[in-house]
Structure formats: C-alpha cells, structure tokens
Amino acid sequence: MASSSDAGARLATTETESDLDDLLNNLDLRDDELDDVVIGADEVKEFQKDAHWMAIGKVHTSRSFSAEALFGKMKAIWNLSKEPICREAGENLFVFQMHCLGDWKKVVHQGPWTFRGWAVLIEDYDGREVPEKVSFGGLFVWAQIHGIPELYRKVQVVDDLARRIGKTKEVQMTPKLFYEGNYVRLRVLLEVKNPLTRVVSLNVEGEGKKRLLVKYEKIPYFCKRCGLIGHNHEECGDGVWTAKELQYGDFMLATRRANPPAMEPRPFNQRGRGGRTGRGSVSGLRKRSSEDALLDENTDLKDTASSPLKDVPMEQDGDGNLGARKSLVFDGEHTENESESSNTEAAEKSEEVPPPPLPYSDPRERTKLRKTTATKDLATSAASLEEDRRT
Numbered sequence: 001m002a003s004s005s006d007a008g009a010r011l012a013t014t015e016t017e018s019d020l021d022d023l024l025n026n027l028d029l030r031d032d033e034l035d036d037v038v039i040g041a042d043e044v045k046e047f048q049k050d051a052h053w054m055a056i057g058k059v060h061t062s063r064s065f066s067a068e069a070l071f072g073k074m075k076a077i078w079n080l081s082k083e084p085i086c087r088e089a090g091e092n093l094f095v096f097q098m099h100c101l102g103d104w105k106k107v108v109h110q111g112p113w114t115f116r117g118w119a120v121l122i123e124d125y126d127g128r129e130v131p132e133k134v135s136f137g138g139l140f141v142w143a144q145i146h147g148i149p150e151l152y153r154k155v156q157v158v159d160d161l162a163r164r165i166g167k168t169k170e171v172q173m174t175p176k177l178f179y180e181g182n183y184v185r186l187r188v189l190l191e192v193k194n195p196l197t198r199v200v201s202l203n204v205e206g207e208g209k210k211r212l213l214v215k216y217e218k219i220p221y222f223c224k225r226c227g228l229i230g231h232n233h234e235e236c237g238d239g240v241w242t243a244k245e246l247q248y249g250d251f252m253l254a255t256r257r258a259n260p261p262a263m264e265p266r267p268f269n270q271r272g273r274g275g276r277t278g279r280g281s282v283s284g285l286r287k288r289s290s291e292d293a294l295l296d297e298n299t300d301l302k303d304t305a306s307s308p309l310k311d312v313p314m315e316q317d318g319d320g321n322l323g324a325r326k327s328l329v330f331d332g333e334h335t336e337n338e339s340e341s342s343n344t345e346a347a348e349k350s351e352e353v354p355p356p357p358l359p360y361s362d363p364r365e366r367t368k369l370r371k372t373t374a375t376k377d378l379a380t381s382a383a384s385l386e387e388d389r390r391t
Contacts, residue, residue: 053104055096056089056125056134060192060220060230061118067094070115078107089131096122112139112218119192119220119229138191139229140169142217144183144254145200149210152202153184162186164200165214176261179217179254195227198252215254224248 071086082099089095098104113120121136143165162168170187202210224233224246233241
C-alpha cells in the first residue's frame with residue numbers, strides 16, 4: 001500500500017547510508033582521496049541563481065513506468081510558457097526546473113496532477129538536499145462539503161469542518177456550481193498516508209448531529225477498501241472483498257452538472273487586444289433617425305433625381321399634359337423640348353435591331369479555301385511572268 005511503500009523507501013535509504021558509513025569506517029583512505037573540493041560563498045550564490053524555480057516529484061505508485069512517458073505527459077498537461085528541464089534523480093524520483101516564476105507556481109501549487117490515474121506528488125526543491133531524503137507530504141485537491149444548513153454556512157464553521165479533511169489553503173463559500181449538489185468548495189492538502197475523509201460531523205446543541213458528505217474533484221486512484229490513494233481495492237491484500245467491506249467508493253466523487261452555469265458574458269462594447277473591437281462586439285455606432293439627422297421628411301427624403309435609364313413617374317400639368325416631375329439640369333439650362341428629344345433618341349437607339357450573326361463555316365473548309373486561293377494566285381503570277389518574258 002501507499003504508506004508501506006513510503007516507509008519501505010525511507011528504510012532502504014537509511015540502510016544504504018548506514019552500510020556506506022560502515023564501509024568507510026573500515027577503509028584506509030589515502031591523502032589524495034581526502035583532498036577536498038572547496039566551493040566558496042560567492043560561487044554558492046551564483047549556483048543558487050541557476051537553481052531557481054526547481055521542484056522534485058514522484059509518482060505515487062509501486063508499478064513500473066517509463067520516465068520519458070512521464071516527462072512527455074506532464075509537459076503536455078502543464079503546457080508551460082517555456083519547456084522545463086526534466087531528469088531522473090533516482091528510483092521514482094524526478095527533478096524539474098522551470099524558467100520563470102509563473103511556470104513554477106503552476107507546477108508546485110496547482111493540480112492535482114495525475115499520470116495514468118496515479119497521483120504525482122510535487123514538492124519545492126532547493127537542490128541542496130539529497131533527493132532520497134526529500135519527504136513528500138501529499139497533494140492539494142479540491143474537496144466539497146455538501147448539505148451545510150444555510151443558518152450555519154459561516155466562514156468560521158466551514159473552516160473548522162475543513163480542518164477535519166486536511167490542511168486548508170482556500171475556502172470558497174459561494175462557488176459556481178459546476179458540479180451537482182449544494183456545497184462549499186475547499187482547497188485542502190491530503191496526506192497520502194491517511195485514508196480519505198468521507199463525512200464530517202456538525203453537532204448543533206438542541207438539534208443533534210448532522211453528517212455532511214465530503215466529495216472530491218479529479219481525485220487520483222484510491223482504494224475502495226482502505227481509502228488510501230495509490231492503488232485500487234483489487235490490489236489491496238488479496239483483492240477479494242465483499243460489497244460490505246468496500247467502505248469507500250464512487251459516492252465520494254463529485255459529478256459534473258449536465259448544464260453548468262454560463263460564464264459571465266463579455267460586454268458588447270469591450271475592446272480586444274490592441275484596442276480593436278473583436279468579433280461579436282458593437283463599435284458604438286447606431287442607426288440615426290431622420291429627426292436625429294435634422295432632415296425634413298417632406299422634402300429632403302424625396303427622390304428628386306432622374307436619368308434617361310430611370311423610370312420617372314409622370315404627372316399631369318394644369319392643361320392635362322403628362323410630364324416628368326423633375327429632371328436633371330446640366331450647364332444650368334435644360335428645356336422641356338430638349339428633354340423630350342433626348343428621351344426620343346434614347347428610345348430609337350433602344351429599338352435598333354443588331355445585325356444577324358455570320359453563318360457558321362467549318363474550319364477545315366476555310367483552310368481548304370485558303371490553299372486553293374493561294375494556288376490560283378501562284379499560277380496567275382507565273383503566267384504573268386511568262387507573258388512578260390515573251391514580250
């Protein structure tokens with residue numbers, strides 16, 4: 001199990017150190033082997049600058065896996081701004097070095113991180129301590145406490161309840177309900193050596209005890225028999241258990257809502273990066289009415305333009321003659337007779353019938369005709385030369 005695995009690793013490290021001490025005590029070391037390499041204080045400061053943003057991690061499982069597969073998977077999950085430096089530091093021990101504060105915070109303080117369903121434990125690392133001596137306490141996860149009565153849904157009450165689950169880092173009293181149920185949300189540190197907490201108890205004087213269910217978001221593999229993270233119930237003991245003996249289970253997993261709450265809409269007049277208006281936003285322009293534009297609907301909005309190609313509505317004058325309402329005036333002068341003559345000319349032009357197309361001729365016939373004509377011309381020119389010669 002997880003706790004026995006950690007204890008075994010610490011015991012193996014202690015035995016290795018004691019064996020090395022016993023070995024060195026029985027050796028007669030030469031002077032050249034005792035010659036020290038001295039690192040000055042200034043050099044230590046320079047080395048510390050190069051060792052910024054380091055972390056050490058391990059996968060909480062006893063199974064074997066490929067380090068390259070782990071590095072590739074975690075790089076894809078983290079999606080850091082700069083690719084981290086990854087290397088093996090021992091059996092199931094890995095050192096990661098980031099290149100900026102933002103990447104380091106994401107790796108060390110966010111999560112939980114999992115690899116193939118197993119928990120990935122991450123700790124801050126300064127590079128001074130031997131990797132085998134680093135103690136991995138646990139991992140931060142999001143937990144939920146369901147069913148707290150509204151009267152007792154207070155910060156001090158929730159904080160006391162959260163301490164029963166683990167070390168509390170953050171409390172959300174009114175979270176967005178992306179998961180089913182009515183709950184408060186907690187960011188807590190789970191000790192991998194301890195079983196998961198299933199319920200917390202609230203005792204109100206005069207009302208009795210209330211059992212409040214605890215659920216977890218994105219929790220790694222855990223055992224339904226003993227509640228420890230790092231293995232399942234089929235790997236616990238001989239793996240044969242009755243349904244009653246499985247005291248932990250899926251009821252501890254938070255369930256996503258089918259229709260989660262929508263995110264807050266972006267304001268329509270909000271501009272994107274660079275001050276430009278993005279798609280779906282309104283630039284602030286709007287349609288203006290005729291009153292806003294100071295237009296007189298009786299005159300300014302009337303169609304007063306005309307052209308020879310535009311159908312102009314006709315109206316009767318005082319003598320009963322039909323004429324155009326308005327007409328375009330060019331060069332300051334335009335008489336009614338000129339307008340009528342131009343309209344007559346346009347009508348006559350439109351009535352002209354285009355000439356018929358040329359009859360179709362076969363290209364081969366045209367080629368043969370050209371050859372025959374060329375032969376006749378050549379014969380004619382030859383006869384003319386012969387006649388000139390005789391004369």
